Amino acid sequence: MLVKWIRCTAVDRRGFERGQRKWAGLLGEPGFRGQGGGWSRERPDVAHVFAFWENRVFYDSFMARGHEQLAAAQSGTYKDAQVKLFEYRFDVKTGFEPVFTDVDVVRVAHSRVHEDRVEHFSLMQRQVWNPAMAGSPGMVRGAFGEAPGHEFLVLSMWQSSAERGKYRPNSVERLSLRAGIEEDVAALAGDVVQLEPSWTV
Template sequence: MAHVFAFWESRAFYDSFMARSHDRLAAAQSGTFRDSQAKLFDYRFDVKTGFEPKFTDADVVRIAHCKVREDRVEHFALMQEKVWNPAMAGSPGMVRGVFGDAPGNEFLVLSMWQSAAEHGKYRIERVERLTLRAQTAADVAALAGDVVQLEPTWTV
């Protein structure tokens, strides 16, 4: 499995790429992968500090794709900002991250970590307590995620 993250300076640049280049590039890659899924998330706020799509100072990315119950969307976003973000920001080894949303009450939390070991310390010490405090079970209808070891040669 591979995860590919792309960050766009603006929606106009994204739309231009989709209109002018996407189909040609996609045709050239035909048959090189199976079961591709793509989702566009709009930036909502930073996790820890000003987000930069720079991967040279991180070895691991944690992605959490959340489908949130319609009546809990604002609570979920507030808890991300007031509970989860400060906890991640205070964790040694957490570099930075971004919180985004998409139509259909979907959210993406992408956090960058110095190493899998540093991310593991955060998980062991805090996740259960934070989940209860943020009432995550009441907010989230479905959660998918992964911890991705970055491959420096794939960074452009």
């Protein structure tokens, strides 16, 4: 599965939201698995969108055919768009599906990992972070993806920000030490996204 992460800054928030709803046109596209997104909790003008495709072939086919027509509805409503593609590697918790209807919040963590620490980083994700998140009340599902250049994406979906709040901050500090994250990670960025139900496809 291919995971697409888009982050941008809205300059016309209402126009952007109107355009975002037009992406319902993705339904029925061969290989399309689901899409959702919303606004950053920390920077209210920053939007995140997460799209899931069966594989790169289906995605490339859509980009060559139908993408421009759908994207035109949002032209001029945003700036600083950053788009990254990740190959899905494994679940965070079990039974990941690209479904957004039963969650309110997505936590996104983007890491660039030192080349010689990639295996260790992935192992710690499985052995330390995944069990901790999977055992947290309100954590519904998640996915771990990898991109060229030793970049990784961890998406975790939560029932509510209140539930996610119970997972912070002491446990994260303790888990970071256990996982040796400082030795593994060259750069780490993250955000908490309040999902907009009308963006879900």
